[in-house]
Amino acid sequence: MIALRGLQKIFALKSGAVTAVDGVDLTINKGGIFGIIGYSGAGKSTLIRLLNMLERPTDGAVEIDGQDISKLTNKELRKARQGMGMIFQHFNLLWSRTVYDNIAFPLEIAGVKGEKKHNRVKELIQLVGLEGRDKSYPSQLSGGQKQRVGIARALANNPKVLLCDEATSALDPKTTESILDLLVDINQKLNLTIVLITHEMHVIRKICNEVAVMENGKIVEKGPVLDVFKNPKEKMTKEFLKQITEQDDTEETIKDILNETKDGDVVQLTFSGTNAEQPLISQLIRQFQVDVSIIHGKITKVQGGSYGTLFIQLTGDETEKQKALAFMNDKEVKAEVLRRD
């Protein structure tokens, strides 16, 4: 659906050049929800704006359905953009227009008129759950309702791709959940490809099938969400994963436990997919001469399975402990003995 090849964006400033996107190669499959995560300044906004040519690349290509859109004329680009909707962190609604007129706006630009326009606006209002709010102005809506208008407006011309620029970052946790549910709903109903950028791993965990981690303008790690969660390779990815696995005090707690427990090993188990639902700990105690104390754990749902980590204290004879660890690894649970430094 989308292929980025050697994509680069350099901003020339008086103070020097800033490389915001630095040689990105990425393939985004049709019909999925693809998340790009990174800290502030990593280049996410620039990257997503390159996807619809709100920014022109310094180098490289953006192919949508096999067509390099960086080569299009302005007129061709306006047409191509109708196939890509976009929503924003601060909604970017027209404040002097009602909900109805905000949603009608892209239809008017595309030359859709009369009953056809009216029916489409009504259909979109229903799709995003804003029935009865047609005549409200943006200032009369909650943040979640404003984003629903943003989504309806972005979908007006039946795009194939929806780009989401930190779409839930200005919303409270409960409203965030409802907007994320709506994105999954429209992804499934309309077979729409969604590309989102975020700094919250929770967003990736809840709705994405694939993830790319961005740092200093580069994609440092990418893959299916469950694979990356199960086997994160980069330090940056591991840091983001802590947002959803560890409570704030866990690092401290683990340090204390490592200091206090002189015997036994502290083991971090990482579960993903269906193994998270198996009674592996009770099997471990039954089959091997080991004792297990649970220190801390958290299992969460992701698209296509579960993901979580469990910290345990494992005591017993060295050979039995090694057998227990091998058993876990056999069951595709990553078992890592934490070092005492």
Ligand SMILES: Nc1ncnc2c1ncn2[C@@H]1O[C@H](COP(=O)(O)OP(=O)(O)OP(=O)(O)O)[C@@H](O)[C@H]1O
């Ligand atoms: N229009 C611009 N002109 C000059 N520099 C820019 C411009 N847009 C972005 N940059 C610079 O490019 C780098 C990447 O910025 P970008 O906004 O893409 O990152 P981000 O990951 O989206 O961060 P944030 O979430 O804070 O927006 C930053 O150093 C930023 O200052």
